[in-house]
Amino acid sequence: MTGLLIKNALILPMNKETTWFQGDIYVEGNSIKEVGKELSPDTPNITILDGQDTVVLPGFVNCHTHAAMTLLRSYGDDMPLMVWLSQRIWPREAHLTEEDIYWGTMLSILEMIKSGTTCFADMYFYMDQVAQAVEETGIRASLSRGMIGLGDKAELALRESEEFVQKWHGKAQGRITCLLGPHAPYTCPPDYLKEVMALADKLGVGLHIHLAETRTEVEDIQKQYGMTPVKLMDSLGLFTGRHVLAAHCVHLTPEERAILIKHQVGIAHNPESNMKLASGVAPIPELVKEGARVGLGTDGAASNNNLDLLEEMRTCALLHKVTTQDPTVLPAYQVLEMATRNGAQVLGLEKVGLIAPGQKADLIMVDLHKPHLTPLHDPVANLVYAAQSSDVKNVIIDGKLVMKDRHMVTMDEERVIYEARKRGQDLVTRQ
Ligand SMILES: [Zn+2]
Incomplete structure (x- = not known):
């Protein structure tokens, strides 16, 4: 059994009882065994990390x-x-190869780990390559493999999704969970969604769907089916x-919030993507107050344009304060x-997102020895309002140190950047 000991750090357990x-x-192994003061476990194979000034x-959990x-x-x-979709994104996505997906995902994982993200929810295609990158x-x-229920690829999407779940659910030492990914109400008609639901139940997995993202979506669905997207799904x-993971939920009535x-x-909740595409402002303060399960996501890098959850937290807090003209809404701890515990719940991961014995050891250590993090009156406010991704020093996922002193342990950073740059340039000129 391997052991890892973090000594003398400032700990934010995210358990509501103690702030820090x-x-x-x-x-020990992939889980947190003990949290306390001056621990000295008797383990021969132990890695010790000095927590001084961290x-x-x-x-962080990137929920979408x-x-x-x-x-x-x-x-x-x-x-x-x-x-943007029809002129820029879709024509290029049509040229993506399996190798592109692998290297694009490797690039995103590199960026996520370097900014403190230890878990993410993905919906795309060629998902075997994504799962392979996660495993490595x-x-x-x-x-989740994105499923479009229109056109001649609809049945293929069901078959491939089933194969994908059977191959990968619970794999990579339990680090991979699978969901079915019906893309959205406007791309998956009701009859198709019924097939997706039946398949999800047969496989015992949940769903990941885009929902009520834009005003146009709500109006179109209302016109076509006589009810809003949330009511149609209900x-x-x-x-x-x-278990359902719903991305965006920007345009909701109070009644629809109650349904969710x-x-x-x-x-x-993807505040930066919603802002950049001018989709609107999701009613997050209301949802949180009423007891909804809300996590944070970045959405794809094409509409953000990074995968940095520290930045997403700051944007989230500021957006809702200015929109409601109330600086007390969504305080830093919330x-x-x-970005942590609630995000894990949103993905249905009960053993993630909390520092306590028995929880999975997905931990980040943030360097506090920085001008912009000095002094330290409130570590939570410093993290949400002042920290930068480059302050993330060490990252541990499932008990393994994957980044140490900002050096990647499990990835060849130079190779990933080289391959992604080459493929990105080639992709935009392909005929
Ligand atoms: Zn999306």
């Missing part, structure tokens, strides 16, 4: 992204959603009896909960 304290964390917290879209970062910006790099992920029984809360739907 100075102490040690002992990790804060340790659960790794399309990892390989890093290859299309800053390829189309400042455009309306449908123009040691990160944790909830993976009428189909989509939220009943299974009643069924404990996990909501992935936003940090969204």
Whole structure:
């Protein structure tokens, strides 16, 4: 059994009872064994990390992204959603190969680990390559193959999704969980969604879907089916009896918020993507107050344009304060909960997102010896409002040190950047 001991760090357990304290964390295998003061476990194979001048917290959980879209970062910006999709994104996505997906995902994992993310929820295609990248790099992920229920590829998407779940659910030492990924109400008609739900139940997995992202979506679905996207999903029984991860949920009535809360739907809030595409402002302060499960996501790098959850936390807090003209909404600790513990719950991962014995050891150590983090009146406020991704010093996922002193242990950083740069450039000129 391997052991890892973090000595004398400032610990943010995210358990609501204690905000922070100075102490040690002992990790055995892939789990946290003990949290306390001056621990001295009797383990022969032990790695000791000096926690002096660092804060340790659960790794960030990115609840919604399309990892390989890093290859299309800053390829189309400042455009309306449908123009951006139809003129820039879709024509290029049509040229993506399996190898591109692998290297684009490797690039995203590199960026995520270097900014403190230890788990992500992905929806894309060629998901075998995504799962392979997750397995190799040691990160944790909830993976879903995006399914479009229109056209001649609809049945293929069902078959491939089933194969993908059977091959990867629970794999990579349990770090991979699979969800089915019906893309959205406007790309998956009701009859198709019924097939997806039946398959999810047969396989015993949940669903990951885009929901109520734009005003246009709500109006189109209303016109076509006589009810809003959330009500349409509810009428189909989509939220009943299974875990659902719903990305965006920007345009909701109070009644629709109650539906999502009643069924404990996990909501992935993507403030930067919603802002950049001018989709609107999700009613997060109301949802949180009413007891919804809300986590944070970046969405794909083509609409963000990075995968940095420290930045997403800051944006989230500031966006809702200015929109409500109330500086007391979404205080720093609540936003940090969204990026850690609540994000894990949104993905249905009960043993992730908390520093306590028995929890999975997904931990990050942030260097506090920085001008912009000095003094340290409030470590939580410093993290949410002042920290930068380059302050993340060490990253541990499933008990393994994957980044030490900002050097990647499980990845060849130079190779990933070389391959991603080459493929990104080639992709935009392919005929
Ligand atoms: Zn998305």
